[in-house]
Amino acid sequence: MSKPVNKSVPTDSEAILGILNNSEQMLKRLYAAYFPMILQLVLNNNGSQDDAKDIYQEAIIVLYNKVKAGNFELSSKLKTFIYSVCRRLWLKRLTYNSRYATSDIKDYQEYLPVEEEVDDHAERSLQFDKMQVAMEQLGEPCRTIIDDFYIQNKSMAEICERFGYTNADNAKTQKYKCLQRLKKLFFQQ
Template sequence: MDGNFFLQELAKEDSRIITQIYDKNFPSIKKFILLNSGNTEDAEDIFQKGLIQIIIRYKKEKFTISGSFDAYLIAICKNLWRRELNSHKKRVTNVEKVEVHDEYIDNSYALIEQKRQELFIEKFAEITGNCKEILTLFFAKTPYEEIVAKTEYSSELVVRQRVFKCKKRLTELIKKDKRYNSLKEL
């Protein structure tokens, strides 16, 4: 079953599919959140927000997923959790000040983040195989000496130069896309 099957079934709010998605994906989302300053309740909230976000967006836009639904959902949940952590950093804990939490604003940011991720994935697929390999290792925070060992490059300096050129190429592709200006940071 491809990702688009799950989108369609989620839009129907099929409880069997939701349970299947939960059973398959919640453990990895929970593990990520527990390893990043969260608890089980946080993981449950983020997972639910992620699913709701996907359902709302699919009903509104009928988009498709080119890859795995599981990877898409996990990426959304990770992004939601990172945003949650960042918002806690910015909050001032002062008895006299109360921060108003607007769910609509959260959902808007999440939608923009999803679209950014989709643009990134689409453009990442357009770069050469060699660049994909080296950037995948780089984004996974693989040390340069390991990248040298796993590739045909002769030194860390050559790897650093190649990473720079590949990142530059990927950035150019993203910036040339007509969607870029509407998705860049405000």
């Protein structure tokens, strides 16, 4: 018999401990407790429910990474921290999408100015998205060569054999050309 999910709002220390222990139940409790305020924030500021879900998920990833790093000190209520991170991420997205010209945002909760780590997370996320688009535009065999070498960690000898190059140096030259094309596609965005 499965244990029922505790729907109550967790204390901040329970939430942090749950995150440290990779508790899926705790993530569900956090979602039930705090997503509605993020949904209201996003809907009140030119967003959709899907936007709110994306922003909330990104904020939880920021929280998770900070907690797992071991140096997370909560200087406010967890609710305020999550709201502040979501607010900052939503402002960044609005600015990026040019749907909003100023940094005015309709708030109904207290918020904290959050650290540059949120900006760094948003920037990394943007860079990953750009790289994914560039990889999709790259075409074959370059996409597979880049994936095999950098993601699958295959050796040049394995790549040489897979694509029928006469030697590893030819495969290396092809990989270099593919990498140059990928860089060009990435920076054209």
